[in-house]
Amino acid sequence: MFLCRSMWRVLRHDFLRHLFLAALLTVIPSLCFPRDSMELRKDPITRSWVIVGDDVERQAQPGYCPFCPGAPSAPQVIATLNSADHGAGPVTAMVHPAPLYRIEGEPHRHAEGIYDAMNTVGAHEVLVQSIRHDIELWQSSDAEISQFLQLTAQRIQDLKGDLRFKYVTMFKNHGVPAGQEFDHPVSELTATTFVPRRVLYELRASRDYYLEKERCVFCDTLGQELRNPLRVVELLNNYVALCPFASRVPYEIWIMPRRHESSFERSVTSKSGQLNELAGLIRRTLQRVMSISESFHLVLHTVPNTYQKSNILQYWKTVDEDYHWHIEILPIMGTKAKPYFLKEVYYTHISSETAAEKYRKLAIR
Numbered sequence: 001m002f003l004c005r006s007m008w009r010v011l012r013h014d015f016l017r018h019l020f021l022a023a024l025l026t027v028i029p030s031l032c033f034p035r036d037s038m039e040l041r042k043d044p045i046t047r048s049w050v051i052v053g054d055d056v057e058r059q060a061q062p063g064y065c066p067f068c069p070g071a072p073s074a075p076q077v078i079a080t081l082n083s084a085d086h087g088a089g090p091v092t093a094m095v096h097p098a099p100l101y102r103i104e105g106e107p108h109r110h111a112e113g114i115y116d117a118m119n120t121v122g123a124h125e126v127l128v129q130s131i132r133h134d135i136e137l138w139q140s141s142d143a144e145i146s147q148f149l150q151l152t153a154q155r156i157q158d159l160k161g162d163l164r165f166k167y168v169t170m171f172k173n174h175g176v177p178a179g180q181e182f183d184h185p186v187s188e189l190t191a192t193t194f195v196p197r198r199v200l201y202e203l204r205a206s207r208d209y210y211l212e213k214e215r216c217v218f219c220d221t222l223g224q225e226l227r228n229p230l231r232v233v234e235l236l237n238n239y240v241a242l243c244p245f246a247s248r249v250p251y252e253i254w255i256m257p258r259r260h261e262s263s264f265e266r267s268v269t270s271k272s273g274q275l276n277e278l279a280g281l282i283r284r285t286l287q288r289v290m291s292i293s294e295s296f297h298l299v300l301h302t303v304p305n306t307y308q309k310s311n312i313l314q315y316w317k318t319v320d321e322d323y324h325w326h327i328e329i330l331p332i333m334g335t336k337a338k339p340y341f342l343k344e345v346y347y348t349h350i351s352s353e354t355a356a357e358k359y360r361k362l363a364i365r
């Protein structure tokens with residue numbers, strides 16, 4: 001108290017007092033809203049969010065597998081689904097041991113001059129698809145893959161109940177060049193307070209196409225691909241696997257429902273009868289990919305969180321009609337990679353037609 005009074009007396013002059021108050025006002029916000037070492041920054045030109053910071057918190061791997069049963073220190077379990085398959089063991093969602101996003105707190109989106117930044121609030125989970133350390137998704141039974149799809153759908157629906165989150169997705173990075181983090185066969189799930197850039201491009205483009213034609217661009221694409229199935233790899237009653245016309249990398253392959261469906265999670269929970277068909281197609285597609293390449297990125301693209309009561313709902317007013325969920329798989333062909341082209345203009349040295357033909361000829365059951 002004495003110190004405060006004597007300090008104030010020192011600041012006799014109005015000018016010094018103003019200077020002191022201004023300095024205090026600059027410091028207060030950072031005291032009230034302490035930031036993580038990482039933050040989200042928005043590129044003012046491309047409008048994409050980037051995680052930036054000096055990453056000191058992500059720890060080195062422990063000397064044991066945290067996802068194998070009986071691990072000395074296992075991550076927190078969020079949800080478990082028992083497998084219908086005898087002896088297959090449960091599929092489990094766990095908190096990521098070194099998460100990119102944290103569930104606590106508010107995003108506190110704020111301006112820094114012309115820039116936008118916010119805290120890395122969100123969810124980052126690990127989906128452990130098997131208790132076995134040596135069984136990958138494509139080596140699992142269709143019943144096990146179905147359980148994994150059901151858990152994924154449940155987690156997405158659950159996280160979409162949190163109105164802070166605008167987008168929830170599942171992805172899998174397999175192999176060192178893909179940035180695989182754990183030896184145990186896992187997939188990951190993130191919930192973010194923003195829609196990631198690639199999905200945002202797709203959502204905007206699908207909406208524009210719908211506004212002009214009143215049709216879903218994915219359904220139209222599918223219609224054309226099925227009329228001349230040069231790029232179709234496998235066609236089932238309800239799902240299809242195909243190499244996209246403008247593949248970004250050699251052997252890029254997508255899995256999508258043949259009839260219009262915007263939401264993966266709604267589809268999986270309401271059509272459990274078709275789940276084995278989808279599971280089988282995912283298994284065979286990944287086996288095909290693994291006979292071509294040792295590593296890949298897999299990502300699920302589904303509708304954004306339309307529970308949002310804000311302008312977002314208005315913004316995505318036609319999303320159920322114009323967007324169509326799909327799974328994208330991008331194999332990594334190490335030796336022929338062209339880093340510049342991959343970043344600026346995609347360069348694919350094997351055409352989608354040749355890739356589809358090669359995939360079809362593989363002996364996969």
Ligand SMILES: [Zn+2]
Nearest residue numbers: 065068133184
């Ligand atoms: Zn393990």
Ligand SMILES: [Zn+2]
Nearest residue numbers: 216219260324
């Ligand atoms: Zn559609």
Ligand SMILES: [Zn+2]
Nearest residue numbers: 202301326328
């Ligand atoms: Zn997509």
